[in-house]
Amino acid sequence: MNGxxxxxxxxxxxxxxxxxxxxxxxxxxxxxxxxxxxxKQLFYDWRYDAQGQPKPDFILNQRRxxxxxxxxxxxxxxxxxxxxxxxxxxxxxxFRAVISTSFADIFQQNSLKNALLPIxxxxxxxxxxxxxxxxxxxxxxxxxLASQTVTLPDGRAVEFPIDPFSKHCxxxxxxxxxxxxxxxxxxxxxxxxxxxxxxxxx
Amino acid sequence: xHPPTLIEKIWDAHxxxxxxxxxxxxxxxxxxxxxxxxxxxxxxxxxxxxKVRRPDLTVATTDHSVPTTDPSLPIVDAIAxxxxxxxxxxxxxxxxxCYGRSSERQGIVHVIGPExxxxxxxxxxxxxxxxxxxxxxxxxLAFGIGTSEVGHVLATQCLLQRKSKTFEVRVDGTLRPGVTxxxxxxxxxxxxxxxxxxxxxxxxxxxxIRALTMEQRMTVCNMSIEGGARAGMVAPDDVTFxxxxxxxxxxxxxxxxAAVARWRQLPSGEGATYDxxxxxxxxxxxxxxxxxxxxxxxxxxxxxxxxxxxxxxxLQRDSIxxxxxxxxxEGGRPLLGHKVNVVFIGSCTNSRISDLRSAASLLKGRKxxxxxxxxVVPGSQQVKRQxxxxxxxxxFRAAGCDWREPGCSMxxxxxxxxxxxxxxxxxxxxxxxxxxxxPGGRTFLAxxxxxxxxxxxxxxxxxxxxx
Numbered sequence: 001m002n003g004x005x006x007x008x009x010x011x012x013x014x015x016x017x018x019x020x021x022x023x024x025x026x027x028x029x030x031x032x033x034x035x036x037x038x039x040k041q042l043f044y045d046w047r048y049d050a051q052g053q054p055k056p057d058f059i060l061n062q063r064r065x066x067x068x069x070x071x072x073x074x075x076x077x078x079x080x081x082x083x084x085x086x087x088x089x090x091x092x093x094x095f096r097a098v099i100s101t102s103f104a105d106i107f108q109q110n111s112l113k114n115a116l117l118p119i120x121x122x123x124x125x126x127x128x129x130x131x132x133x134x135x136x137x138x139x140x141x142x143x144x145l146a147s148q149t150v151t152l153p154d155g156r157a158v159e160f161p162i163d164p165f166s167k168h169c170x171x172x173x174x175x176x177x178x179x180x181x182x183x184x185x186x187x188x189x190x191x192x193x194x195x196x197x198x199x200x201x202x
Numbered sequence: 203x204h205p206p207t208l209i210e211k212i213w214d215a216h217x218x219x220x221x222x223x224x225x226x227x228x229x230x231x232x233x234x235x236x237x238x239x240x241x242x243x244x245x246x247x248x249x250x251x252x253k254v255r256r257p258d259l260t261v262a263t264t265d266h267s268v269p270t271t272d273p274s275l276p277i278v279d280a281i282a283x284x285x286x287x288x289x290x291x292x293x294x295x296x297x298x299x300c301y302g303r304s305s306e307r308q309g310i311v312h313v314i315g316p317e318x319x320x321x322x323x324x325x326x327x328x329x330x331x332x333x334x335x336x337x338x339x340x341x342x343l344a345f346g347i348g349t350s351e352v353g354h355v356l357a358t359q360c361l362l363q364r365k366s367k368t369f370e371v372r373v374d375g376t377l378r379p380g381v382t383x384x385x386x387x388x389x390x391x392x393x394x395x396x397x398x399x400x401x402x403x404x405x406x407x408x409x410x411i412r413a414l415t416m417e418q419r420m421t422v423c424n425m426s427i428e429g430g431a432r433a434g435m436v437a438p439d440d441v442t443f444x445x446x447x448x449x450x451x452x453x454x455x456x457x458x459x460a461a462v463a464r465w466r467q468l469p470s471g472e473g474a475t476y477d478x479x480x481x482x483x484x485x486x487x488x489x490x491x492x493x494x495x496x497x498x499x500x501x502x503x504x505x506x507x508x509x510x511x512x513x514x515x516x517l518q519r520d521s522i523x524x525x526x527x528x529x530x531x532e533g534g535r536p537l538l539g540h541k542v543n544v545v546f547i548g549s550c551t552n553s554r555i556s557d558l559r560s561a562a563s564l565l566k567g568r569k570x571x572x573x574x575x576x577x578v579v580p581g582s583q584q585v586k587r588q589x590x591x592x593x594x595x596x597x598f599r600a601a602g603c604d605w606r607e608p609g610c611s612m613x614x615x616x617x618x619x620x621x622x623x624x625x626x627x628x629x630x631x632x633x634x635x636x637x638x639x640x641p642g643g644r645t646f647l648a649x650x651x652x653x654x655x656x657x658x659x660x661x662x663x664x665x666x667x668x669x
Contacts, residue, residue, distance in 0.1 A: 017521050018396050018496050022635040027614045031267050031281040033241035033288045045637045050623065074517055076397035079430060079496070080635060082332040083239065084348035105366075105400055105432050106332060110348035163364065165224045176350070177246075180358045183227055186219040187255075187360055190229055196461050198232065198320055198451050200261040200299050 005117065005145035005170055007096060009069035012059055013133045019073055020080035021107065025089045027081075038085055039092035060093075064137045069096040072129055076100070077118075078107025087111040097143050099150065101126050112166045113176060117143065119150060125158040145170060205471025208437045209368050209403050212343040212468070216326050218360055225362040231325040232342075233355045234311045235262040235298065237289040238616070239330030243353035244292040254296040256359045261320060262293050262300040265310045267616045270579050270606035273303045279618065296356070309582020309608045312336040312550035316420060317584050319449025323438035323465040328355055333550045333632065334433075335426040339419035340446070341438035341468050343403070346427065369402035369431065370476035373410040375484035380666040382560070383418035384552060384630070384649035386410070387425040388490035390482060392500035399431030402478065405470065406436050410484035416445040417554040424551045425632050428497035437469035489665055492634045492647040493537055494525035499634070501537070503652060503664050509533040528636055529644050530624070537646070537662050544627040545576040545657040546639070547603075547650055549613035552630035553581030555588045557650045562594045564654040564668060565601040571660030576603040577619065579611040603657070615640045628656040 029041040046058050054061040071090065077100040078086060087110045090098065097117040111118045121129070132139050132152060142151040145167065149157040169176060206214070219227040233256075240262070247254070254260060267282040269275075277283035286303065293300035301307040307314060312333050315321040321337040327344035328334060330352040337344035347361065354361055373386055391398070404426050411419065419436045426434025436442075443462055446452045453461040488502035499522070501507070510526065510533050513519040526533055531540070547553070547561050558580060570576050578598050580586040586608055589595060595605040612619040613631035615638065621627055623642025630653050634645035646662065655665035 015517065015520075016524070017517050018498075020496065020633075020635045022633065022638050026637055026641070027616050030238050031279070031285050031616060033245075033285055035242050045641050050641065076400065076430065079396050080332065080427075080633065082330055082346035082348055084242075084350060102397060102400060104397070104430060106346055106348060110350065113348065113350040163225075165362075168223075176362060177250075177354050177357055180227065180354055180360055180362065181252075183219050183358075183360070186227065187229070187358060190218040191359075194229070194231075196322075196453065196457070196464065197259065198322070199258045200320065200451070201258045201297075202451075 006143070007069060008140050008142045010064065010138060010140055011070045011072040011099070011129060011133050012065050012068045013072045013130055014059065015074055015130060017074035018076045018079055021078060021083050021086040022080055024078065024086040025083065030083060030085055035088050036092070038089035042089040042093045067094070069094060070141065070143065071095050071098045072133065073098055073100045076102050076104060079104040082106045082110070084110045084114070087114045087116045091116050099126070099129060112170070115170060117145065117170070119143070119160045121150065121158050121160055128152070204475045205473055207368050207470040207474045207476065208341060208405055208435060208468055209343065212324055212326065213365060215324065225364045227360050228326060228363045230328050230355050230359055230361060231259060232315070232320055232327045233260045234315055234327070234329035234334070235260060235352070236266055236311050236329070236331065237264050237285045238266040239349050240292065240352055241285065241288050243349050243356060244296065246353045247296070247356055252357045254298060254356045257297040259359060260298050260356070262289060262298050263308055263311050263314055264289060264302050266610045266614060268303055268609045269617050270609050270611045270619055273607055282617065306583050309584065310550045310553065310610055312424065313554060313581030313585065316340065316416070317449065317582060319446055319452035322446065322452070322461070323442060324468050328361065332427040333424050335431070336420050336424040336550055338423040338426065338433050338435035339416060340442055341435060341465070343433060343435065345432040366403045366432065367401055367477040369399055369404045370479040371404050371406045371482065372408040372479065373406065373482045373484050374408040375410050376413070377410060377484050377487060380489055380651060380669055381487050382649040382651060383414055383421040385487050385490045386482065386484070387422045388492065388497070388500045388647065389487055391425065391429045391498050392490065394429050394480065396428060396496045396498040397430045399426065399429040402431045404429070404431045404434035405476070406434060411436055412439065415556060416441060417556045420554070421551055425497065428632055438465045489649065489652050491537060491652060491662065492645070493529065493531060494522065495528055495634060495636050497632065497634060497647060499525055500647070503648070503662065504538060506536050507531055507533050538664060540662045541626060542574055542628050542656045542661055543625040544621055545574055545653050546579070546612040546627055546629040546631060547653050548577070548579030548581065548611050549631035550581065550610070551632045552650050553579060553585065555585050557630065558585070558589050558594050559592070561650040561654040562597045564651060564665070565603065565657065566597050568601055568658055570602040570657040572602070574657055574660050576657045577606060577612060578603050579606045580608050582608050612639050614638070628653045628662065
């Protein structure tokens, strides 16, 4: 897991609202039974033309699209399907955080389970970050999970929310399934109280 | 203290454990599994040496990547074939019932759950698919999950969940001829936007919702996620019970009576309050169609396209401009009369028997435009058999449509059923994202009636002119 999760990086701006998971990774790449090898398929139809050649005007094909760990996206990032392939692909490409004003619910939960930090910032800070990369594409910001801040080069620190449990899991490397399994007694007790269950094996 | 809502009642009845500072551990009554979002979860279980806790609350089918051609033939796409075979292996190894390609119960996961009576009021239902919201039509709390969570449910039958806000969608009045359940949900999403329901669970209420059949309620709830809401629900009533009675997994005899008595307690109490509320006047709704690249970009079919220069918000203006550019459309002009290459009638939104009947009612005795390729894909083997018993395939074929085998098909274009770059479809599915129906393809979402109208004329059409 990511441990303390403090890192400094350039930002890759993607000033588009409502980026859906079909853009993040098109459905035709979901026929895989593996979690691996998805970095090549990230934003595939925006990144490559019909012949599979990189489109030079797409940011991930430009110098500043490479080696950065933070995607700066428009509102409501990750809407659409529940495919966890979306955060898998973003993470495998090298992103450790996405900054937006809002995230779709399922994408946000999927990201947190894969050490991809969905950072929600207020609209003014969001605009300031886009202005920053406009002025200086090489500007770096620091993301610090412990203090829940994104720090701009001028020293301005923007706080972001994260629920305490997800933060604890990310910082301590807690495995959620392991955590749930520890509740075996409560689960078993609940099962004795259930009424009117179906039986799919009947 | 206000009386609890439907949503709160179901939530409270499924709390396994609560701990300060952690999400609630919630029990899951029904877990639906398909080939695309499950293989990595089963692999995790194998690596950890964990069994599936409740195979009796789990059921699988193949829908997303299966061809809609003769199921007795092997799957040509080797990667898809491997994925389908992997699901069958996983189900065998972990003791899960799988309604695969050779099963007479195979179909789209959100079609077969309800039709088999697996989905019942008051349940918690999950699936690694965002359109799990469909099952909320029964007064179940049903939502899509990612593959990690699929693993959690397989292993523990539980999920860590945070309570969502409650969002009342009140639809009162009477739908006019040619206006359908699909138009209600497209109108709602056009109003609240694709992020409008984020963090919320929708509850659809009001006289127009009560007047809908179960299949129509499923169409509405199905697209809740397109408004950003993980779940959308309708409180159960006599329509719900009549639909469920006698279905294979529905309770029988005294169990049925006890179940109905329990289910009658589920609706929100008089005076229950919601975090948010919105009202839609059914009488004023028109047939809807989307013009853009997300389901919130919808207009009445007779309305002009939005003019980006008249949109105040810059990012919103850019979104619409970018969408119109992708779609090859010009702002301010009408969409009516725009050329259509393909019509797709199917998907977990609109592939049930009443959807097929609705399309067939318009196509009967007519011919589709010779320039339009029309695919009709029933939602399940059971829907297909019912359609055959009613003579619907003959109506579709006589009109010039292609009648196919059940699956997700061109809604998600994973199985070879897809648009060619630049082609326009009118589709009864749920997503018009760029490339959703094939790279470069352009999708107009609409009801089965509006889709059938476009099939006949070859252009975007107001179905009311053909009724």
